[in-house]
Amino acid sequence: MFEQAYAVRHFFAAGGPVMWAILLVAIALWTLILERYWYHWFVYPREFARLKARWEDSSNDALWQARKIQAQEVSQLRRQLVGSVFLIRTFITLCPLLGLLGTVTGMIQVFDVLGFHGTGNPRAMASGVSMATIPTMSGLVVALSGLYFSIDLQRRGSAKARVAADVLSQILVKAGKHETQTASQ
Amino acid sequence: MAATSLQEFLQEVQRQAGTERRISEAREREFAADLEAARAQLRAAQQELRREQQRQSTLSAAFDANEAALTKLETELREQQGGLGEVFGVVRQSAGDFHAQMIGSLAMAERPEALAFLAELSGARTLPGIEELERLWLVVLEDMVNAGVVTKFSGEVVGPDGHKQTGSILRVGAFNAVAAGTYLAHVEGRNQFLELPRQPQGRYLRFARDLESAVPGEVRPFALDPSRGAILSQLVQSPSLLERVRQGREIGLIILGLGVLGIGMFAARYTYLQLVARRVRAQLRSDRADAGNPLGRILALYQGNRALDPETLEVKLDEAVLREIPRLEWGLTTIKILAAVAPLLGLLGTVVGMIETFQSITLFGTGDPQLMAGGISQALVTTALGLTVAIPLLFLHNVASAKSRYLVNIMEEQGAGLLARHMEKLRNDPEHV
Numbered sequence: 001m002f003e004q005a006y007a008v009r010h011f012f013a014a015g016g017p018v019m020w021a022i023l024l025v026a027i028a029l030w031t032l033i034l035e036r037y038w039y040h041w042f043v044y045p046r047e048f049a050r051l052k053a054r055w056e057d058s059s060n061d062a063l064w065q066a067r068k069i070q071a072q073e074v075s076q077l078r079r080q081l082v083g084s085v086f087l088i089r090t091f092i093t094l095c096p097l098l099g100l101l102g103t104v105t106g107m108i109q110v111f112d113v114l115g116f117h118g119t120g121n122p123r124a125m126a127s128g129v130s131m132a133t134i135p136t137m138s139g140l141v142v143a144l145s146g147l148y149f150s151i152d153l154q155r156r157g158s159a160k161a162r163v164a165a166d167v168l169s170q171i172l173v174k175a176g177k178h179e180t181q182t183a184s185q
Numbered sequence: 186m187a188a189t190s191l192q193e194f195l196q197e198v199q200r201q202a203g204t205e206r207r208i209s210e211a212r213e214r215e216f217a218a219d220l221e222a223a224r225a226q227l228r229a230a231q232q233e234l235r236r237e238q239q240r241q242s243t244l245s246a247a248f249d250a251n252e253a254a255l256t257k258l259e260t261e262l263r264e265q266q267g268g269l270g271e272v273f274g275v276v277r278q279s280a281g282d283f284h285a286q287m288i289g290s291l292a293m294a295e296r297p298e299a300l301a302f303l304a305e306l307s308g309a310r311t312l313p314g315i316e317e318l319e320r321l322w323l324v325v326l327e328d329m330v331n332a333g334v335v336t337k338f339s340g341e342v343v344g345p346d347g348h349k350q351t352g353s354i355l356r357v358g359a360f361n362a363v364a365a366g367t368y369l370a371h372v373e374g375r376n377q378f379l380e381l382p383r384q385p386q387g388r389y390l391r392f393a394r395d396l397e398s399a400v401p402g403e404v405r406p407f408a409l410d411p412s413r414g415a416i417l418s419q420l421v422q423s424p425s426l427l428e429r430v431r432q433g434r435e436i437g438l439i440i441l442g443l444g445v446l447g448i449g450m451f452a453a454r455y456t457y458l459q460l461v462a463r464r465v466r467a468q469l470r471s472d473r474a475d476a477g478n479p480l481g482r483i484l485a486l487y488q489g490n491r492a493l494d495p496e497t498l499e500v501k502l503d504e505a506v507l508r509e510i511p512r513l514e515w516g517l518t519t520i521k522i523l524a525a526v527a528p529l530l531g532l533l534g535t536v537v538g539m540i541e542t543f544q545s546i547t548l549f550g551t552g553d554p555q556l557m558a559g560g561i562s563q564a565l566v567t568t569a570l571g572l573t574v575a576i577p578l579l580f581l582h583n584v585a586s587a588k589s590r591y592l593v594n595i596m597e598e599q600g601a602g603l604l605a606r607h608m609e610k611l612r613n614d615p616e617h618v
Contacts, residue, residue: 065605072602079594090583094576101572108429108565115558116419 014127015134016109018102022135025098026142029091032084033149040156044081048164051077055171066172074165082157088150095143102135273312280321281307283328289373291413292331292359295338297376299324332359335396342369345382354378355397360409361417366394368410368417383421432559433566436534440527440567444574447523451581454516458588461513465595479509479596506596513589513596517582524578531571538564 012019051073109128117124263270284303287293293300303324306317313321340354342364354364362369362378368385369378384390389408399405410416430437464478474488475481483505490498542560549556 068602068605070602072598072605075594075598075602079591086587087583090580094580097572097576097579101569101576104565104569104572108562108569111558111561111565112424115555 011134014130015138016102016105016131018098018105018135019138022095022098022102022138022142025091025094026145029088029095029142029146032088032091033146033153036084036088036153037149039080040153040160044160047077047080048160051164052167052171055168056175063172067169070165070168070172074161074168077164078157078161081161082154085150085153085157088146088153092143092146092150095139095146096136097139099136099139102139103132106130106132106135276313276318276321277307277309283321283325287328289371289413290328290332290359291356291362291371292328294356294362294371294376294378295336295340296327299327300376334358337397340378342378342380344380355393357396357407357409360411360413363393363397366390366397368393370414370418381417381421383425385417385420429562429566430570432562433534433570434563436530436537436563436567437570440530440534440570440574443523443527443530444578447520447527447574447578448581450516450520450523451578451585454520455581455585455588458513458585458592461592462588465592479513479592482509483596506593509596510593513592514586517586517589520578520582520585524575524582527574527578528568528571531568531575534567534571535564538562538567 012023015022055070106128109131110125111128113121113124113128280303284300284307287300287303302320306313306321335355335357337353337355339351341349341351342354343349352364354362354369356362362371364378364380367390368381370381371378385408392405392407396405396407424432430441433440461478464475465480468475468478468480468484474484476485483502486501486505487498490501493501538560540560541563542557545556545560551557
């Protein structure tokens with residue numbers, strides 16, 4: 001246990017201070033992604049069912065108003081569905097940039113050592129080189145790990161919003177038809 | 186009268202001439218006596234000289250005889266010393282070697298008397314005795330043993346401000362010394378401990394504090410500098426954050442200025458958007474249209490044009506929403522541009538730094554890395570600054586634009602919906618208006 005903790009700490013120490021920023025972004029990114037999936041799987045179905053039930057029960061007389069109210073509700077739903085995907089994408093863009101920042105700080109370290117020891121001591125430069133490479137790798141790993149899910153969530157969100165708009169307008173049309181039928185009778 | 190006085194004058198002169206003659210005769214006699222005394226002195230001195238010359242000749246004869254005897258004795262001694270002469274040479278040499286080695290060794294820091302003994306032994310002209318030989322052996326063994334133990338001893342620590350303080354110093358083998366959770370540098374020769382002005386990261390200092398408070402026999406982790414302080418002294422050399430930023434020169438300052446500008450703009454925009462959002466939320470709850478927020482203005486437009494049919498009203502509404510959007514989105518593009526410009530400026534700094542580096546290579550060749558350091562550090566520092574400015578600005582731009590998009594979304598898509606609800610409510614409750 002101690003050895004594993006030590007290995008992690010050593011990894012972070014070798015990567016330099018940028019690693020903590022990358023860790024922070026990774027945690028934020030994955031919290032948001034998990035929150036989104038939780039919403040998709042558990043919260044959204046209930047919300048949508050409630051909305052559908054309300055529209056099936058309600059009787060509207062003006063079609064224009066009903067359409068507008070539906071559009072509002074669908075847009076609210078869409079906002080909830082794809083809300084933080086925007087932020088997820090931002091974090092994915094930030095990760096390689098943070099990696100690049102780590103590379104540059106690592107290079108600064110390497111050149112410091114060069115200025116101090118000259119080129120004769122490649123072993124002394126190793127810490128700077130690991131500071132340059134580890135954040136780049138970590139940044140890319142974090143970005144790539146989130147990339148698929150960000151696209152999937154975006155797709156899922158817009159698809160669900162589209163389906164919701166479709167279903168609600170169907171209900172409206174059915175209710176409208178029913179209304180017109182009762183009016184003609 | 187005149188004749189008598191002349192006569193008297195003559196007698197007087199004659200008398201006086203007689204007296205003078207007597208005086209000079211007396212002086213001549215005196216001189217003769219003096220001469221005689223001087224001659225006697227000379228004779229005595231010559232006699233003394235002869236005596237001393239005799240003594241010198243006897244003494245030099247004795248010296249020569251002694252010299253011969255000494256040479257004889259020395260040859261005798263050398264013969265009798267045999268192999269031991271070599272041994273004493275080796276003792277002196279190794280005492281000198283150990284002294285040179287231990288003058289910088291932490292292991293002997295608490296035993297200055299051993300160091301003094303080694304210095305004395307290596308410089309001594311006399312033959313070392315049995316006790317001294319044994320002590321040399323013991324001192325060397327002691328150093329070996331001391332290099333492998335962790336001990337506490339009392340010593341003087343000089344702080345970074347030059348203030349001296351006597352306290353307990355913890356020594357880890359021959360490698361590091363810590364006092365009160367700070368790493369110390371050992372001054373060679375003076376046997377003095379300096380507190381390093383720049384200390385390693387906090388968790389390493391915590392190790393040091395832990396070790397100091399540990400009971401004997403307990404195993405604790407400790408960050409050791411196996412180079413006996415060379416790595417720690419390099420730490421002092423590495424520039425601080427401010428010095429680093431200064432290495433970026435003008436371009437670095439421009440990037441930082443842009444960063445401050447961007448963050449300031451974000452703060453101003455975000456506060457404004459937050460204010461608008463709060464008012465819009467209040468508007469969503471209330472029935473009265475308030476002209477102080479965008480949604481209220483749209484609702485007011487509806488209330489002013491209630492007689493129009495829904496389609497015309499919608500067109501008017503869209504127009505009103507379009508009028509509101511620029512006020513909500515103003516400044517966000519600037520933040521985005523700043524976030525994009527910062528890395529480009531960093532790249533510019535890199536190129537300027539590299540130009541400088543190559544100029545110095547053209548002038549001085551690649552022999553001295555120090556001459557190239559200025560350009561290279563500018564190149565790297567500006568890139569790093571560009572990224573450190575761009576990353577938060579990009580994030581903040583996204584935060585602010587999400588906020589503004591949320592508000593625009595309310596105007597665009599929900600404005601009409603709210604209007605519809607409003608109309609419905611009015612129809613169900615006509616006497617309310």
